[in-house]
Amino acid sequence: MAELSLQHIDKIYDNNVQAVFDFNLDVKDGELIVLVGPSGCGKSTTLRMVAGLEDISNGKLFLDGKDITQTPAKDRDMAMVFQNYALYGHMTIYENMAFSLTLRKENPNVIHKKVMAAAEILGLTSQLNKKPAQLSGGQRQRVAMGRSIVRTPKVFLFDEPLSNLDAKLRGATRREILLLHKRLQATMLYVTHDQTEALTLADRIVCMSMGHVQQVGTPLELYDSPNNVFVASFIGLPPMNFYDVKVVGKELQGNGFKLALTDEEKATLNGYEGKEITLGVRPENFTEGSDIKVTVTNNENLGMNTLVYGNVGNTGVKVTAKLKGWKNFKVGDTAGFSVMRKHFFDKETTNAIRGDK
Amino acid sequence: MSRFVKTEEDKLISRDRMRFVKNSACSNLCYLALLFDVFYFVLLYRQDVASYYYTVQIGASIVYNLVFMLIVFMCSENVKHYHKNYSYVVLAAGIMQIVRIFVIPTRAHNTVMVIKEVEQAVMDDWTYTKAVVYLVVSAAALIISAVLNYTRCTALEAHVKSLEKTNA
Numbered sequence: 001m002a003e004l005s006l007q008h009i010d011k012i013y014d015n016n017v018q019a020v021f022d023f024n025l026d027v028k029d030g031e032l033i034v035l036v037g038p039s040g041c042g043k044s045t046t047l048r049m050v051a052g053l054e055d056i057s058n059g060k061l062f063l064d065g066k067d068i069t070q071t072p073a074k075d076r077d078m079a080m081v082f083q084n085y086a087l088y089g090h091m092t093i094y095e096n097m098a099f100s101l102t103l104r105k106e107n108p109n110v111i112h113k114k115v116m117a118a119a120e121i122l123g124l125t126s127q128l129n130k131k132p133a134q135l136s137g138g139q140r141q142r143v144a145m146g147r148s149i150v151r152t153p154k155v156f157l158f159d160e161p162l163s164n165l166d167a168k169l170r171g172a173t174r175r176e177i178l179l180l181h182k183r184l185q186a187t188m189l190y191v192t193h194d195q196t197e198a199l200t201l202a203d204r205i206v207c208m209s210m211g212h213v214q215q216v217g218t219p220l221e222l223y224d225s226p227n228n229v230f231v232a233s234f235i236g237l238p239p240m241n242f243y244d245v246k247v248v249g250k251e252l253q254g255n256g257f258k259l260a261l262t263d264e265e266k267a268t269l270n271g272y273e274g275k276e277i278t279l280g281v282r283p284e285n286f287t288e289g290s291d292i293k294v295t296v297t298n299n300e301n302l303g304m305n306t307l308v309y310g311n312v313g314n315t316g317v318k319v320t321a322k323l324k325g326w327k328n329f330k331v332g333d334t335a336g337f338s339v340m341r342k343h344f345f346d347k348e349t350t351n352a353i354r355g356d357k
Numbered sequence: 358m359s360r361f362v363k364t365e366e367d368k369l370i371s372r373d374r375m376r377f378v379k380n381s382a383c384s385n386l387c388y389l390a391l392l393f394d395v396f397y398f399v400l401l402y403r404q405d406v407a408s409y410y411y412t413v414q415i416g417a418s419i420v421y422n423l424v425f426m427l428i429v430f431m432c433s434e435n436v437k438h439y440h441k442n443y444s445y446v447v448l449a450a451g452i453m454q455i456v457r458i459f460v461i462p463t464r465a466h467n468t469v470m471v472i473k474e475v476e477q478a479v480m481d482d483w484t485y486t487k488a489v490v491y492l493v494v495s496a497a498a499l500i501i502s503a504v505l506n507y508t509r510c511t512a513l514e515a516h517v518k519s520l521e522k523t524n525a
Contacts, residue, residue, distance in 0.1 A: 092377065094377035094378070095377075095378075108371075108374060108378075109367055109370040109371060109374070112370050112373065112374045112377075112378075113370065115377075116373075128376075128377050129376075129377060
């Protein structure tokens with residue numbers, strides 16, 4: 001059982017640069033939380049504060065209700081997996097995995113049992129007598145995970161563990177981490193800048209920008225109901241299209257296009273009549289239709305889907321559409337699109353406009 | 358349960374551990390034997406009775422020490438990786454350390470010479486005792502290492518065979 005609670009956490013460095021602002025999060029037992037955001041947003045700093053590798057400037061950190069804000073890293077009962085594996089090159093895989101327990105002077109037979117169990121889980125049994133240099137990147141990362149598993153810590157911390165792997169291996173290792181989480185049912189905090197990892201792994205995602213938490217929610221919540229323009233642009237690939245539009249009666253007037261609003265959408269935009277807002281449309285929410293005429297600038301076939309890039313008429317307003325099937329638009333062709341789903345954001349605050357306003 | 362009382366499961370795990378953990382105990386015993394051999398020859402070569410020791414015997418002793426150190430070092434590396442045949446070499450080296458007690462120290466202890474115009478034993482009682490202790494400790498370390506390595510290697514071989522049978 002491990003419940004983690006971060007309350008009003010700030011990180012202010014000695015040079016008065018603040019990296020994390022008022023971070024609040026309650027992690028339930030067995031939950032996999034992914035901290036996601038661009039480089040420099042404070043996600044790794046937050047993880048390092050949880051691990052005890054960085055001091056917490058303000059706020060409190062609780063593990064199972066116990067205040068561990070000032071507890072040294074070695075006494076926090078957390079295991080961290082780093083991007084660069086941090087394996088000992090002169091030791092075998094077995095020795096690497098057993099190392100932390102050997103330092104604790106555990107019974108050798110108990111160590112053996114734990115190492116063998118972890119190796120079995122991670123499919124490393126046949127590699128135990130090898131040195132790290134003899135393994136692939138993915139296998140090395142599994143060893144790093146194995147070293148954490150044998151400690152049976154209360155919380156697992158992952159700091160961009162897949163960043164050093166190639167795309168194919170990253171996908172495979174990601175699935176292994178997911179299986180591992182299902183098998184161990186352990187509380188995990190996972191840091192990544194890759195939104196695909198965040199969406200596929202997380203029970204809940206914490207999206208961060210400039211040291212601030214932008215949104216906490218399930219992957220579907222972040223994808224489907226982003227809190228603001230930042231979350232909407234960060235989650236989803238290709239990113240969401242944004243347009244400045246004006247609410248006029250039952251339609252939205254943009255630069256070179258007009259879109260009709262449904263009654264529900266009109267109700268959502270109640271109070272914005274005559275005002276400018278930001279319209280967000282995910283590329284996959286475009287279909288072939290007649291609402292927006294686009295001059296095609298590029299056509300990328302991905303097999304099941306086609307990415308069509310273009311400009312609205314001759315305006316220079318860019319459109320990225322992800323259409324189902326194999327399309328063969330040529331540069332300069334005019335394509336007609338309809339919008340299946342719209343997201344609305346306040347132009348000043350960049351926050352999402354929800355129906356309750 | 359005391360850590361010295363081993364259940365069948367403990368024994369099985371200990372055997373399985375040997376597949377991944379080096380035989381450091383046997384290897385370290387070899388190093389211990391080397392250390393006490395060094396103590397022995399330093400003690401011997403510090404004896405200030407040149408007329409007795411300057412014979413072909415001392416030359417042979419020096420050559421033997423060099424060969425001994427080389428072989429025992431090589432054995433320490435091999436027993437570390439559970440090479441069973443090196444048990445016999447280590448055992449032979451241990452027996453030779455016992456034999457060496459009777460080659461130089463005992464004979465020197467039993468020989469009386471006029472040294473600095475005084476008639477006395479070439480090797481006095483205290484030096485003789487120390488020389489014997491060094492050689493006995495060195496021999497004991499080697500013999501224990503040999504027996505332990507042989508036992509462990511045999512157990513490991515049997516364990517690996519049983520695993521292969523299970524997997525087949």
